[in-house]
């Protein structure tokens with residue numbers, strides 16, 4: 001079934017704020033030259049940390065896997081260029097905690113020599129989807145819209161969940177960010193090729209490409225590319241500009257009218273949602289047999305001299321990215337990775353570029369003032385009005401602050417998409433999302449603790465049970481012996497000789513029993 | 523280069539409490555001007571007494587609670603409470619009653635419960651009820667509106683009455699004060715007069731008390747401003763007015779001679795002020811969208827019930843306080859359906 005009139009639905013809440021996209025829109029500053037040393041965090045995605053597949057001193061080629069994934073939810077990491085592995089060390093990584101994490105350090109040799117690559121698969125239409133999923137997994141592709149969830153996992157919807165609609169997310173609803181916009185304008189063909197592959201992989205009936213109406217050039221370019229491709233079941237849908245239109249659940253709702261179930265995933269309603277840049281990466285992996293080594297990133301804000309978009313190899317220091325975009329201006333006041341709604345501040349620029357990094361926002365003081373002191377919640381309900389997940393943020397806040405984790409769950413904490421709309425409109429300037437993140441982390445920690453306690457209890461119970469069983473068996477044996485003896489004594493009481501023999505035998509038996517018991521106890 | 527860190531979102535946040543409260547105050551201006559026009563200087567004097575007391579009380583108690591004083595005063599919530607109480611009071615109320623009411627509102631109703639955001643009852647309305655119950659006589663001594671007033675008082679005269687209880691020559695309370703239309707309506711109906719008889723009275727305007735009936739419109743202007751600025755949402759005012767009109771309409775249709783018309787109810791007493799400025803006090807109202815409709819509607823119905831069968835002429839304060847008590851329960855049972863809620867489970 002094809003969706004009739006896609007895009008005619010709406011989602012609840014959301015906010016409008018100046019998008020500031022004109023700072024960087026349509027500007028491509030080129031490909032950043034490779035740095036001398038690349039720092040590649042082992043964790044650049046959601047899921048398990050990749051395991052290093054190289055050791056210090058090893059020579060690697062461009063595109064070679066240097067860390068592989070051992071678990072289902074994970075992604076391998078490839079060498080963005082050829083060179084020597086310097087080691088595996090703890091380094092600062094782009095993470096809100098500001099903590100260090102293990103990274104592979106790679107010294108580039110300047111040759112940028114490719115290693116052996118898997119064969120290109122331009123005839124993918126004849127291949128089994130599982131084969132293509134394997135290829136996408138090999139390529140280390142994760143969601144490039146910022147979430148960095150392993151794409152191959154997403155594409156593995158399972159036979160009991162047939163996919164009707166492939167949703168391609170070109171909404172790019174966060175203010176300032178324009179890398180997807182640029183990609184759609186300049187490389188629409190590459191995206192459409194990826195869509196073809198994805199349609200084949202998930203065996204979807206149709207594809208809907210959602211783009212916010214503040215990107216007319218991107219819409220036109222994509223429409224043209226779709227028309228040229230002669231794909232009849234692919235439609236570009238212009239959607240309203242409203243944050244968080246690009247939220248997976250929101251975009252699916254607007255395009256198809258279907259709501260992803262609470263605590264559920266899109267595949268449950270026959271939808272899979274993939275970002276435009278991710279689709280382009282799929283093309284490279286399948287058609288050219290190339291892994292994901294770099295991405296487009298927006299560098300923007302009042303604090304950067306020459307805002308625009310750059311193609312940057314993973315592992316490049318953000319300081320180099322900034323330098324390439326003209327360096328800081330005097331206004332630079334905050335360094336934000338990601339957009340202003342969901343991104344996070346970095347203490348400095350000495351961290352590497354990773355797969356999930358879609359924007360570097362050098363915000364001026366006006367653009368990102370320091371937060372005011374929060375006032376008490378006045379229960380004005382503004383947060384309720386804007387919450388796209390239709391939660392009661394003020395109640396969630398109340399319970400999260402009181403650390404009443406059960407209540408936060410009852411109020412559907414885990415349906416919160418952390419979009420920040422509630423914090424944005426709160427007149428008391430309460431950092432609401434921070435409380436929700438905290439409550440989520442606490443719940444996870446508690447869950448883990450509970451699991452461990454449960455495990456310990458099970459082990460303890462098993463042990464007690466075993467000991468009890470042994471004890472019972474011992475008692476049963478003793479009783480049997482005693483009964484047998486008593487019978488014998490009763491029978492042989494008339495014969496003194498027999499009695500004497502029996503008494504001796506009893507002693508022996510007792511001794512034996514004692515010995516065997518002692519053995520058993522040892 | 524080192525940068526400061528804090529959590530998202532980043533940017534100039536569009537709302538803040540001071541601005542919200544400031545807009546409420548601004549929205550009250552047309553209504554206040556109307557009140558001054560109809561009832562004279564006493565209104566302004568009351569407002570000034572109330573604001574001064576509220577600010578002093580809030581500063582004092584913040585000092586005792588060892589909280590920062592200036593930032594909290596800046597949220598203007600104490601000023602809003604003071605003004606809302608002051609404009610509900612009779613224009614010539616002795617000054618110390620106003621002071622007492624404000625002190626009660628700020629200290630007992632607001633801060634003893636933990637301050638802004640924690641008080642379960644609307645401070646202005648709780649104070650109003652306290653004064654009404656303690657000083658029923660003074661609290662029902664209103665002035666006649668301007669066109670009916672034979673003894674208009676100037677500023678100094680008002681001041682002396684409020685502060686000294688001294689009347690200008692040959693004037694007494696009885697000469698200058700008059701009952702409110704709601705009061706009048708009530709007494710006359712108890713005397714078994716019919717509404718048609720009543721409307722012959724010179725006190726009567728088009729559908730309500732002369733002069734009085736127009737004040738609501740001025741507050742309505744402010745209320746619409748608040749709606750437009752999105753300071754309040756439509757749910758409570760619309761539901762509250764609907765609740766009142768519906769109950770008044772039903773009984774009026776049954777017996778138009780004994781039951782005042784819905785229009786009379788709507789434009790009498792504190793209804794419009796209550797619907798847009800008092801029941802919408804976020805702290806003490808219901809916060810879910812559906813809950814707000816129920817909350818507002820029940821206030822409207824309760825106002826009608828108390829006005830018609832209760833012991834007091836106006837009822838907005840009582841109705842609001844009653845529903846303040848019910849708000850947490852209403853919230854609990856009106857949780858919105860979460861995005862993607864599964865049909866088979868509730869929640």
Ligand code: SF4
Nearest residue numbers: 377378380381383426
């Ligand atoms: S927006 Fe802020 S102040 Fe208003 S109810 Fe929500 S949390 Fe409370």
Ligand code: SF4
Nearest residue numbers: 387416417419420422
């Ligand atoms: S951050 Fe969570 S609670 Fe706040 S608006 Fe977004 S989804 Fe709702």
